[in-house]
Amino acid sequence: MDDSISNGQCQLIDKVINKGICVTCGACVGLCPYFDYFDGRVVVMDRCTSDTWRCLQICPRADYDETSLDKIIKKQDQISEIGSFKKIFMARSSQEEISKMAQYGGVVSTLLIYAIEKGFIESAIMTAKGGDVSPAGTIAKDRSDILNCAGSRYNASGGLAALNRAIKGDKERLAVVGLPCQMEALARMGLMEPDGAERVSRVNLKIGLFCTWALDYRQLNDYLKNVGLEEPIKKYDIPPPPSQVFLVLTEKGWREFPLDDIRPLIQKGCALCDDMTAEHADISVGSVEGLEGWNTVVVRSQKGEEIMTAAVEDNHIQIDNLPKENFDHLKEASLNKREKSRIATEEMKRRES
């Protein structure tokens, strides 16, 4: 191995992987054989000697050319604490089957099923349950695929690896569902030389999920094993404050763990992230605090607006105004995350100099 090579992969390894701040978005997985996602982690398989640096360009945790991102955040109707957006409201699925299985309002599943049925897209890139699925991410083609993936994830599970796989295959249009880091990776991918624009041209719909932090899959697994939980996990949940617990659903029922035990398992890279509401998505979706069965929905782009409007008019989705209180809380939470990110980033820079 030529030690004098300091190419994109080397920098990605130095700046992100070896620093432990990879958030397992999976964007770099499947571009080439040198990275892989396995058992909850993005791992380096071999060293490459390429000069093109695609992996470094798209990594949301690498600081490669930050200014280019400004090009893609178009100044929409409102720019604010939650990024640029057109509309914000509450929504829920009109279909009973979906709302029964949904975490909150079932909006994501409904939108995707609708988009496939109406021909906006042919497949959706999602994250299947569990962080140890290999290969990472799922290419969902129909209703049952999509419903299989319903439910919250507490990490990105390398989901974008499925996008890289899909792009190799049939020339169909895709939707991508992901966490804010994955939405950012997609935005970077659009600017990636040499073939980024071509790759993202296939993505017709980006649905981002609100996210405060994500958990390290392997550490979570070790923790759960240590507390005697070995069965497969069906669902996770974090009830809103004042609750301080982390809930896990298995076939044996719900189990509760102190949130304080879980916080050390948060991915280090999440501390550096300033995006709670997935500001690079077409549509961002989260829960509604204090109100079960509904989603908060932020429509950011024209594409997002089109599909959302259609779904509502076709009675697949029911919407309502978001209470001011909730919107204020959301803004506050988003600002909080930005502030924490700013502090963590400065801290990291200070430690390095």
Place this chain on the structure above:
Amino acid sequence: MNPIVQRSGGINVLLQGNEAIARGALEGGVVFCAAYPGNPSSEILETLAEASQKLPIYVEWSVNEKVALEAATAASFAHCRAMVSMKQNGVNVISDFLTNLTLSGTKGGLVLVSCDDPSGISSTNEEDARLFAKLADIPLLEPATPQEALEMTRWSFQLSENIENIVMIRSVSRLSHTRSNVLLGDLPDFRPTPHFDLDSAFHTFPVVEKHKTRHQKLDQAAEMFEDSPFNHYQGPHKPELLVISSGCAWTYIDEALAILGLLDRVGVLKLGTTWPIPKKFLKKHLTLCDRILFVEDVDPFLEENVKALAADLGKEIGVKEFLGKSSGHMPHCGEQSPHILLNLFADIFGIDYGKRAYRERLTPIIKEMVPAREFGFSPGCPHRGTYYAIKTALAWDNRDGFVSGDIGCYTMGIWPTGFNQVKSVHAMGSGSGLASGYGKLEQFGFNQPVITVCGDSTFFHAAIPALINAKFNQSDILLLILDNSATAMTGFQPHPGTGSTAMGSEADPVDIDALCRSLGVCVELADPYDMENTAKTIYRLMKEKGPRVLILKRKCAIVEGREGKFPYSLNVDQELCLGEQCGCGRYCTRIFRCPGLIWDNSNGKARIDEVICVGCGICANICPQEAIVKENVEG
């Protein structure tokens, strides 16, 4: 007619040093031969095994050198003539039995042949096995030519019977693998009458008495060596320099002296009996000259023994100047060569020698133009698949895991052909022993996973005790047994798992799987050609505790190639191949590195070399673009 089994002698044939040793043993009346394969010694037993088809002798490949010597010794105890042969590392393996055997003594002529490998050309070390002769008081003979190898071997059985002790013959690669004219002697009638005397005392007690007896035996041999035809002097009455030499290295001296015109100024004393050294013979020649140079291979064995003698004789022979390894005139390491000798003689005598200008002109050119030739696994080798699976599993695991290696073709895991996975290699079975130790370090906070690899032949030779140790001491070891049904590196000699013996009879193969299970350890099976699933199995097993064995079963590609054909023909789709572009970066040729895949500079793509590729098809699974296509071949 194979000259090795020719009854009557008197003919002149081209024989390899090892073949000459085999023929010499037959002429000496050997009936029981045992060995374990090891370069450069393997041809000795191979030749005898072939001879056993025509002559009434017994020949076996033993499970290791220690058992080989023990088995041969049984023949000796029963008054039959026996011989064992091995490389220098084998002498290390037999040392415990050997040092006791020389105390108990022997009956039928028993000969130990050690073929050392100066410069370690095919070995893990460079070692001088002659030192064992001194350690255990064994008479030692060093042949210099194939002719001498035959004659010494033939004579050594008689010597052994005269003193009732084992006799050692020491060859080196340069002799063992050299062919030259050899005059054959006659073969005897092989009519052994084995019987064990019940008043034999083949034990070592009382120890001190037996030790004294051993010294007496050595003195007996020393007497015989005084007028041995294997020692002689050639040169002027009063040489300016006396060279004392033994073994193959001696053959370089004459030519070097002739080239430099020093034949009438330098005397050469050749010793063929180098332990015990013939003191009277040496004394006579040490008085010829005050400047003495030692030429021998590997350690300053002759040098130090003769210097000790000279110290004892100091008052009589005067003070001498000794040149050799201690004085820095000879290199400490690496094999002897004509080059070294020519430079040294030219230096000592101030002669301007050598094609200096020629060499100087070429040095920078060669340095710039000539890359080293990297060693690698053959095309289709299952070890490539194994190491790829290991590399994948360790990368997935991401805790700086590594491989503790062992001896065989798979030793090459230390190099890029095995993806540099192996971090240590020492002796037969030592990879597992080390792993047994690593497996107990967790209590100190060690969390790097360790995988140990071991071939099937190596497993039988030496690794079983380490596995039992791991079970006994509850060590967390993951042992991968690479079962390719062969002792491949040394030339495909049979072993307990292959199903046949040296003499060609069928043998019930020892089942490695059943053996390991009987120890109560977890045993699983995998196919190294299926790299993805093998990697997943390794990954899973790495997380478990206690001793775990994974048997990677797939025939050696060379054996498979001889027995049948591989099922596929391979082709690289030039449209799909990305070559050097981001997304591939020459993954197949640069990382996977099978010689069947070559890089076409003219179009920047990979392609298959049909002459080299055997058609195993495993490379088809590693291309990120799925550009490597495999098709079934007919038949």
Place this chain on the structure above:
Amino acid sequence: MSFNLIITGVGGQGNVLASQIVGRAAVNRGLRVTVGETFGLSQRGGPVMSHIRLSRESNCAPLIPPNMAHVILGLEPLETLRILMEYGNEDTIFIVNSRPIYPLNVIAGDVEYPDKEQIRSVLAESGQRVFWLEATQMALELGEPILLNMIMLGALSALPDFPLDAGDFRNALKDIFPESKLEVNFRALDMGASLIKEDED
């Protein structure tokens, strides 16, 4: 005085067999022969070098002294160049097979294989004469790449100053190969010899 011949190549090219044939042929002619082999991990892609020393008087040592090779028979160009400085001299005759066997590290892109024309010219500058033969191609035409070593031996036999001739090699082959294999091997010898004769004319 001995005639010093080196056969050099890569493991698997039949180097050792070729040197055995020369050895046998020489013994049959009543010559004193020593054949020294250097093979380590040759089976695993490494270099193989045989030193063949022919003499009327006595058996020589198995290694040729520095810069004293009379003929270097190179089964592979890089291996021929590799030993040039150590064993070549201004009078050396080189018979070289022009087809490379790329080392693994070249195939992998770590190092480059030297330019063949450059190898040829370095050899030409450093000896008496270079015969640069498309012997692998010829072997493929005959149907078996392994016939390379026979073709090269045939070329060797056609050298005017070499003490053995094609007949000597044929006789040696009869001792080694079964009847069925002799035909194609004899043809290979002839073809190799013709390459030298063409070059001479």
